Amino acid sequence: KNLERKVEKRAVGLNMKKGKQQRSRTAPNVDVRMRDLVENGLTVHHLSANACLVPICQLHGAAVTTVEGIGNTKTRLHPVQERIAKAHGSQCGFCTPGMVMSMYTLLRNKPKPSMEDITEALGGNLCRCTGYQEIIDGYRTFCEVCHHGTFTTRIQGKVELFRKEDLLPLDPTQDLIFPPELIRMAESPEQTTQKFHGERMTWISPITLDELVQLKTQYPQAPVVMGNTNVGLDIKFKGVLHPIIISPTRVRELFGVEQRPEGVCIGAGCSLSTVQSVLERCVCSLPAEHTQTYAALLEQLRHVGGQQIRNVATLGGNVASAYPNSDLNPILAAGRCSLVPLDKDFFVGFRKTTLRPDELVLSVFIPISRKGEVVRAFRHAPRKTNALPTVTTGMRVWFHDGSDVVREMSVYYGGVGASCTFCAERTSQQVTGRPWNEATLNEAYRVLVDEVTLGVSAPGGQVVFRRSLTLSLFFRFYLHVLQYLKDMNSAMEPLPCVIWPGYQEFQDAVEVRSAQDPVGQPVPHSSALTHATGEAVYCDDIPHMNREVFLSLVTSTKAHAKIIHIDVSRALDMPGVVDVITAKDIPGQKFRSFTGIDEEVLVEDEVTCVGQIICAVVADTKQHGKLAAAALKVTYEDLPDRIFTTEEAVEQCSFYAPQRTLQRGDIHMAFQEAEHIYEGEIRVGGQEHFYMETQSMLVIPAREQKEVKVYLSAQHPTCAQMSVAETLGIPANRVSCHVKRVGGAFGGKITKASILACITAVAAWKTERPVRCVLERGEDMLITGGRHPVLGKYKVGFMNDGKIIAADVHYFVNAGNTPDESVTYTEMIFVWCNTNCKSNLEDMTVYFFINCLLILLIMNSWCPDSTGFLPLLDVCVCVCVCVCVCVCVCVCVVILKAAALVHIYKDGSVLVSHGGIEMGQGLHTKVQQVVSRELNIPLSLIHISETCTSAVPNTNPTAASFGTDANGMAVWDACQTLYKRLEPVRKKDPSGTWKSWIATAFQERISLSATGFYRGHELSMDWQKQEGRPYTYFTYAVCCSEVELDCLTGEYRTVRADIVVDIGKSINPAIDIGQIKGAFMQGLGLYTMEELKFSPSGSLHTRGPGQYKIPAVCDVPLQFNVYLLPGSQNPFAIYSSKGIGEPIVFLGSSVFFAMKEAITAARTDVGLSGPFPLCTPATPEHACLACNTHFIQMIPKMEAGTSPPWAMELP
Template identity: 50%
Template sequence: QDVDTSQPPQDPIGRPIMHQAGIKHATGEAVYVDDLPSVDGELFLGVLTSSRAHAKIVSIDTSEALKGPGVFDVITAHDVPATNEFYYSSDPEVILARNEVICVGQIVCAVVADSDVHAKQAAAKVKIEYERLEPVILTIEEAIKHNSFFEPKRKLEHGNVDQAFETVDNIIEGEIHIGGQEHFYMETQSVLAVPRGEDKEMVLYVSTQHPAIIQEMVAASLGVPANRIMCHVKRVGGAFGGKLLKTGLLASLAAVAANKTSRAVRLVLSRGDDMLITGGRHPFVGKYKVGFMNDGRVRALDVKYYINGGCTPDESVVVAEVSLLKMDNAYKIPNLRCWACVCKTNLPSNTAFRGFGFPQSALVTETWITAVADKTGLSAEKVREINMYKEEEQTHFKQKLDPQNLIRCWNECMEKSAYYSRKMAVNEFNKQNYWKKKGIAIVPLKFPFGLGTRYLSQAAALVHIYTDGSVLLTHGGIEMGQGIHTKMIQVASRELKIPMAWIHFCETSTTTVPNACASVGSAGTDVNGMAVKDACQTLLKRLQPIINKNPNGTWKDWIKEAFEQSVSLSATGYFRGYNESMDWEKGEGQPFTYCIYGAACSEVEINCLTGGHKNLRTDIVMDIGCSINPAVDIGQIEGAFVQGIGLYTMEELKYSPEGVLCTRGPNQYKIPAVCDIPEQFRVSLLPSSQNPHAIYASKGIGEAGLFLGCSVYFALRDAISSVRNERGLAKPFALNSPLTAEQIRASCADAFTEMV
């Protein structure tokens, strides 16, 4: 991204500035919750989780656990002073199971001891007697059979679907199963709860995306006002949506233990326990019926999404809503009916995850696009181009859309990737090789930005100027590695017209910025940036008379004079949020503020004998408006894309018939490593793009790139298709996600696979 030559050299906006804590991250000096020094008398919490998916708790015997070395107490539901069940919907989120367990991994009790080892050893000695309850529902198919769903079910309809099906040349039906995904943040769930010793005050240091919900839940569980609970977040070692409600339950558990023992309590989950307890991305089953003409034009679509929500609602209904709103991806579908049902099962509740339903529903869309290409004999990219939004349109929920930059991204990606010449080279390679095949695919992206309602996108900031001229900046956003604090310092630097080095961000805290909304939905920079800008402009307005009187003075001169004139050097800033809304009864609304566009082309090579593959090259073009920090933003695009590779090709969660997660930890659960990064990885930003709706014409970029990882999935499909064509196998073939080595090998059918 080129910076305008008229921009002052000291203005940092639009420049590729290193993440403020980047060096600390690399050297290990960055401080996370479990790096905080021990508090005098600190205790540790070891949790005991249910071993049954659905059962009545007959008894809990803690006698042996209490005899363990260093054990102080065992915390059960009876020890929660006030609220143990949080009703954010009709089904509660529970701190500790009281009479019944509804999944393997639900916390039943916790042991407080003088060390982490002693706490875990004692927790293993707690004996729980269960009585099995029926039914035990683990899969989407079982939930459908038992009619086990969370309400409400959602539906959107546009045009006349049934009539359109009567006039098309072809109709095909199919389905795809999309597996879940573990967040696998580097820092597991962590909290340190420290009682103040008076007025029922408690300080919490938590790894969370949402300090305000932690404050609210802890206060409710202890039965005290929120003003007695102070929540501090320096930084979070990754979250991806996984540190919201579940973190609130764990923080409340630590607070209950700290309250009962009057000692500081530290709770840091092991990787295995974290994966067992917290849930992740929702598994989907997408069932589609699509009607289209012989020239590839799609005229009608009827699609149903079944979503495995787990045992409690958490964010699942909202995920279902977003999956419907964003399911069209880049395509204009004139007659459309889509449904989403959240299945209630006996698995740990699934929750928010980067992309929030879009990576699943859009993969279903790209699957039937590919099926249309197979049926018509057209190339997949041709079918995509035919059906892509091309001019100002209304979406299937009647929101206006200008796809100009979508087309620009697609065309530029085609050009930069040299798609057609490389496709010819891939075909030539495949003719020359029998046991190795290459594949190539290009996929477009339309990712609407928005949280659906105004109050979820409000933000506040607090800026202090000290008499030495240094500035302390605070806002409600959470640093999770995405560089929000770096960008906020850039914003403050531009507005105050001082170097970034003079500005410091300490931490996010409920004591400085109350009632802050969660850092979710790619919105952190958009909303907090506006609040920081507002606060800085307020301060500069106060300073302006002093600056006008002494235009040749320095910043320090002006601040010293302002203090001597009793000018307030502290200001709050506020952003009311975007005017977004959706009427589900009418099936229309304005739930989004703008769209991020993009396209990705990926080339792969598979080994037909092993099912293994190499990611050879990926070209990405993204429209992210005017980037505030292209170095950070390109890093976000790259990271999201690689996480998408994991979702669509590698990361597979496996459960036993009893509902026990078998893939706990990196030995069994494989996430992308260095060898999975494309050998050539080229990311470029669309030039000359403006976004009038966000801070400095930028766009929120945290989530959008993840879906483009499916370009690898479809490149793999292209390679498999080449194998099957060469061997005379049927053209229509089904693939599910993740497209693992096992599935690739099985799809390259031969005498060996027939033996299985």
């Protein structure tokens, strides 16, 4: 029973948005105020915590504040809420409450923070929309030194995106106090052991150490829970059941901190944040030679999880959990820290130690370092912050007095042991007694390579890379010690990583029709304030309804198998289960066809991928549903010929029709004339949408006339409406779909949302009860697919002057087990994509900017590779200029149309309905700006409630960046009709007001409602004749990125990115600039970070933020500038604007190409020349392997064995 439990949340109206994730969460942050036991309970401290990790039982005696508790739009806003809204730091808004609460807690603890404090506070939050820059710039205004004046300028005019002078001042005296009744309760002498009894477990919280020991003796198998960062995840995601849980968070002896001459003793119950504070005080108060271990621990602690994790995770829990890739255990072991005792024999297996079930960790003693002793810790992770390390190490060396001869050495690694922290004992012994020089280093390499081994199927994969990291991190330690011995200033310390204010340039609105005309102005997002206060309603925020039940899905565990039997008996017998929905319960069509090929709503006979939906459990609570779904048993019979990779599909000719080809000229003759020919291939990995709000829906059946209401988070409500109607066998006019807003989508909520809506509707139809379906993050990633992996093979012919005269390029797209939208959308890949491959992976679907990104990358790869044969270009090692020319509208003629409905009420207020979906791109805001200009009324009179198929039917998906183009024109058309109707009224009373004109029009029986329609331009493509006009216009952009690459580890950082974009005349520069930065960061993730990994059996390994890393605050370019090109025209869109959200994603590849140039330089240093393959994403692993340094060359090649690799190479 967690704090975020839905029933409690709805009952009290708390807003704790959650991305249905694991450790790396973003939205459900809360401020927790409690008495600090480290300070003997005399002080109250604030900590930011994840509601999804903190058990509610543990909060007895604490004051919890959610985002609603600090301010709202009805009474007063808190400055933290106002600044993120007015600084344009909120787009879809789902992550905004978490950002607000993280900053709020920081300000409660430190009213004048530094930029380092702000980036650290926000480091545990994730956002998929904004690119973080606007959030950082908004909160930068709280800094004592604020370089606000450099934020934004215009090419003409002096107005900024926002003015600091207009913001509410921070007044700490107005913040909430700690409730006096909680103080009295904490000081009460009558405190006793607390027990909380749940349905399946009992929570016991003792008050004294003796009681704790007795409980542990009585219940030796009961876990001791402090931070709940491990046990809570095991319960929620792995189905582990603990009948008894012991939580000693009130036992003072576990929170003691004792400073001794020989070191510091820290209670096992102290949070990692407390440990951090204690060690910082020690470092400041002691001589440097005594604080080597403390400094090394501090360096690791800065990167352990996010601040929300460190605030609750404990030192004892971190040690006793015994994770093989622990950040702290290697350095604690290397630094001679003692714990029963903590040494090479303490860790005995995966999450196993020498602690007996009835033993407890009371404290950890961290000794001071001795004279002549050097201690350091290093880590490598997929992301600098809030990411589990790939490899981590703690190393200590102690020299004989006045010499460089090693007296004693300890080397510990995390992430390379079979199941626990690994002690490189042989390497330490080999170095002991030797002088610290290059000969000793080389000898250590030889032993270390032999001592640290990993099998090809080692969990986590990356075998060669991880082994090379053990060498490169040892080399880094060697250099650090060498500098210590020679008393040199360190060149190894990390450079400052402060994010500077963003710089933007944009043009003043050229055509201003009135003083209140908002077009061209940086108007904040219309829902920004409600996002910041938590008042914005998303699908799962809809209040719990009477008799409502929950839907839990049962998915396939096989990639290709025949279903023999579905045994539902055990599930039906479990508590709270209402029914089990199978394909036999579907009253209408059992198949959905999105591209002419049928796709089963619920699989009945044969599964073709892991994660295919077989059936669903309906239960009174989500927990009951999950337990029943896990108990339901499906019997399979494996089928042969599983296909996973693109190569396997090509080899077996497993393709979807049609296969497209474009050919110009005689390619054979051109190759004969070419003076040089270059052939190669490149693989482009897929990408998970990772929208913050997972797939969510609520279906309400009506007893009268077979009506169904569907509330969902989707981009295409009409698709869901038609799908539900056909699945239930009822007319579409009985189904109404409602979308208030969407917490991010990026193409992933079109067809997938419709399939899930069908299943939920069948459950509601059969049970005659409202049914809610909200996917967990792992379910969402498993079921919904993502961006297509692509294999590009090319043969290029060119002349001595660099002119390319022939190109034979083949693209193969891994479409998965069903075509979904693959066929339709590959026709949009610049009309280039050849073949969709059929495989037994989850079917891939639409993604932000479709797949043009992948094809552009392939083209930009073979162009530089081919010119690499010629001395034509002077290329900077680390700087890459990447030019992007991108389409932003679709091939399909049907899709480019829109309708709208505008009502003017008697009081002059205006209600607008259109077919577009607000999902963070500011569509509603721009539409309101259109209405304001055309009707010449202030924005305050205009309201958009929701998108509903009952108000505006036959809508098209909001996708491909044409939402404003189409819906803006439809609303413009409706406003023109209304404006003309009101013309006679205005002529009669030219000095009247808007409200008086409307009152007169009402009295004169003039219709104050109008529909608008936009048909779009005629587009076509004749594939037989290979001609046509598939696009309306183009969006142009160019980006220059500067990157620093660590060739030893593959880590990089983007020093600077400058983007120039031609977007015509921007309707809202603030929203467009935010979209540009967000898209760039998503592209950066696509090309350099985000990697989908599948097991050899076809199961997705990366099912959550713990394994799949999207860009975070630490990945923002240190200098991030955007320039909107002035004076541009576009006659094909409203007000000469252009679609902007999707085309910019490709500019993230500038970082990829900059990395490639840096890798080229590194390869030159080791004597390698010529083109080399670098596939995307260019993760640190791929970058490091491409550098092919001598550390990579030291690793023996893996011999092909009987064990399959941990993950497959895709595409």
